[in-house]
Amino acid sequence: MIDLLQRLATSHGPSGDEGIIRDVISQEISKHVDEVRTDALGNLIATKRGSGGRRVMLAAHMDEIGCMLTFIDEKGYLRFSTVGGLPVHYLLARPVRFKNGLLGSVGTEKIEHIKELAVEKMFIDIGAGSRQEAEKHVSVGDLVTYFPAFYNQGTRVISKAMDDRAGCCVLIKVAEQLKDCAHDVHFCFTVQEELGLRGARTAAFALSPDVGIAVDVTTTGDTPKGITMDVSLGKGAAIKVMDESLISHPRLRQALVQVARDRGIPYQLEVLVRGGTDAGVIQISKEGIPAGVISIPCRYVHSGAEMVDTGDMQAAVNLICAYLATDLGI
DSSP, X not given: OHHHHHHHHTSOOBTTOOHHHHHXXXXXXXXXXXXXXXXXXXXXXXXXXXXXXXXXXXXXXXXXOEEXXXXXXXXXXXXXXXXXXXXXXXXXXXXXXXXXXXXXXXXXXXXSSGGGOOGGGEEEEOSOSSHHHHTTTOOTTOEEEEOOOEEXXXXXXXXXTHHHHHHHHHHHHHHHHOOSOSXXXXXXXXXXXXXXXXXXXXXXXXXXXXXXXXXXXXXXXXXXXXXXXXXXXXXXXXXXXXXXSOBOOHHHHHXXXXXXXHHTOOEEEEEOSSOOOTHHHHTTSTTOXXXXXXXXXXXXXXXXXXXXXXXXXXXHHHHHHHXXXXXXXX
């Protein structure tokens, strides 16, 4: 799992430019499914056919937050806007990487207090001495992401883009381990989730599944004086009760909890006060789809050093496989 997670997390794939990460995922999952296709919006949909059961949509978004260049000044400094919910203080004095491999450092105009920090005062320095020199390497509209450092410390893994490459990794491992499933399972790696759940909306409409489950990261409440939340790293997959985008379908949530209890799979219950997942739009597609979420606890979400526990990821894999062996409870 570690090698796969590293390949996924360090690949380029900001919202709206998911081509590289889509190719990586396609190469990995095509060995374990019957069909792989890309829809008009860019979602990758891999299907594993069953034996007359129901249609299941498993969704994990493959896009990551990033920045887009908006202006190059005469001295070669690059101005930018954020793409997705990227806290600007996480960027300051950090390296970033362009799609072509070019690196830059993020700086700021003089400020008296950190509260004055705003994206309008920040810039990317690629070491160019002029606008003409900078334009040899970049142009307005180019996207950058956090520098892709990856660290493995026991079961804890630190990298950019765990949101939601950890979920993508889980879906690939489910496809690998899933044997003789009665249901048609559609593994959907969605685009532009960070910009408003866009990819999942179109994929759910096209697939019209009987049940939809998003696999995404969630924040934790286990750091010093952190948010009050009953989710911790290393205590298992989190079965979502509610977030800002949905209240999980009660029968689906209960079915997941029962499977976890019956199989001895470690799990937690998650109530997320702020944030949402692809399940929020899956549930309101067409005439309505029972939807829920299996979450991977993650510290420092939307930073360049997101931390997950591979034990929690394996619990998510086991829970999904065990659930797909049932009649789904819907």
